[in-house]
Amino acid sequence: MDLGMHGRRALVCGASKGLGKAVALSLAREGAELFIAARGQDTLNAAAEEISDLTGSRVRTVAADLTTHEGRRAILAACDDIDILVTNPGVRQQPVDFRTIDRGEWDAWMEAHFYASLDMIRAIVPGMCERRFGRVVNLSVSFIKFPQVSFAPSHAARVALAGAIAAMVRELIPFNVTINTVCPGLFDTDALHTNLHAHARRGGTSYEAIFEDRLLHCPAGRIADPSECGDLVAFLCSAQSGFMTGQNIINDGGVYQGLF
Ligand SMILES: NC(=O)c1ccc[n+]([C@@H]2O[C@H](COP(=O)([O-])OP(=O)(O)OC[C@H]3O[C@@H](n4cnc5c(N)ncnc54)[C@H](OP(=O)(O)O)[C@@H]3O)[C@@H](O)[C@H]2O)c1
Numbered sequence: 507m508d509l510g511m512h513g514r515r516a517l518v519c520g521a522s523k524g525l526g527k528a529v530a531l532s533l534a535r536e537g538a539e540l541f542i543a544a545r546g547q548d549t550l551n552a553a554a555e556e557i558s559d560l561t562g563s564r565v566r567t568v569a570a571d572l573t574t575h576e577g578r579r580a581i582l583a584a585c586d587d588i589d590i591l592v593t594n595p596g597v598r599q600q601p602v603d604f605r606t607i608d609r610g611e612w613d614a615w616m617e618a619h620f621y622a623s624l625d626m627i628r629a630i631v632p633g634m635c636e637r638r639f640g641r642v643v644n645l646s647v648s649f650i651k652f653p654q655v656s657f658a659p660s661h662a663a664r665v666a667l668a669g670a671i672a673a674m675v676r677e678l679i680p681f682n683v684t685i686n687t688v689c690p691g692l693f694d695t696d697a698l699h700t701n702l703h704a705h706a707r708r709g710g711t712s713y714e715a716i717f718e719d720r721l722l723h724c725p726a727g728r729i730a731d732p733s734e735c736g737d738l739v740a741f742l743c744s745a746q747s748g749f750m751t752g753q754n755i756i757n758d759g760g761v762y763q764g765l766f
Pocket residue numbers: 519520521522523524525526543544545546547549570571572573594595596597598599645646647648689690691692693694695696697698
C-alpha cells in the first residue's frame with residue numbers, strides 16, 4: 507500500500523533512538539522528508555545517517571530539550587511547513603511515591619508529558635489547517651487506560667494531554683487534520699530496560715524477575731520490536747487515515763483487557 511507520504515515533511519520528536527527513531531524510519535521508508543529532534547547531537551547525527559542510508563530520505567536534526575520553552579522554540583524555528591508531527595516527550599519515567607514528591611516535581615512531569623507535546627501541537631496545527639493536510643500522532647503509553655500508582659504524575663499528565671487532544675479534534679478534521687494517540691506497552695528500547703531496572707531496585711528484586719513477571723502478564727508472551735510501533739504510526743500519518751481522529755490506540759500485546 508502506498509501511504510501517500512512522498513514529499514510530506516515530518517517532525518519526529520525524541521527520535522534519536524527507541525520508539526521515536528523507529529517511527530522516523532517508518533516514515534522515511536514511505537518517502538517522507540524528516541526533521542528529527544532530541545537533546546544529544548551525536549546520537550541524532552548517527553540516527554539521521556542510518557535512516558538516510560537505509561531509505562534515501564532527507565533527514566535534518568535539531569538538538570534541543572523538549573521540556574523547556576527554549577528547546578521547543580528552537581525546534582519550531584528549525585522546521586517549517588510540517589505536514590506530519592509525532593510528539594514524543596522522551597523519557598521521564600522513573601517510579602515515584604506520590605506522597606513524597608513535591609509540587610515542583612509534579613510540575614516537571616506536566617512540563618515533560620503535557621506541555622512538551624501540547625505546545626508543539628498548538629504551534630504546528632494552524633499551518634496544517636491552512637494547507638488542508640495534517641497528521642499528528644501523540645506517542646503515549648498504554649497505562650493512560652489504567653493508570654498506575656507508581657507513575658501517577660506521568661500518567662496523569664498523559665491523560666490530561668489525551669483529554670486536550672480529544673477536545674480539539676472536531677475543529678481540525680474539517681481541514682483534513684487528524685490527531686491520534688498511540689499507547690504502547692512493552693517495547694524493546696533503552697528506556698524499557700532502564701525502567702525495569704528501577705522497578706527491580708525499588709521492589710528489592712532482580713531485573714530478571716521483573717522482566718519475567720512482565721512477560722507473564724503479557725498475553726503475547728514477548729516484548730515488541732520498535733518497528734511494530736513505527737509502522738502503526740506511519741499508517742496513522744498516511745493519506746488513507748484522514749477519517750480517523752481522536753483515538754487512543756493500544757499496542758500492548760493484549761495486556762489491556764477493557765472493551766474501550
Ligand atoms: N519502550 C517502551 O516500552 C515504552 C512503552 C510505553 C511508552 N513509552 C514511552 O515512549 C516514549 C519514548 O520511549 P523510548 O522507549 O523510545 O525511549 P528511549 O529509547 O530512551 O528514547 C528516548 C528518545 O527521546 C529523546 N529525549 C529524551 N528526553 C528528551 C528531552 N527532554 N527533549 C528531547 N528529546 C528527549 C532521547 O534522546 P536524548 O536523550 O538525546 O534527548 C531519545 O531520542 C517515552 O515517553 C516512554 O515513556 C515507551
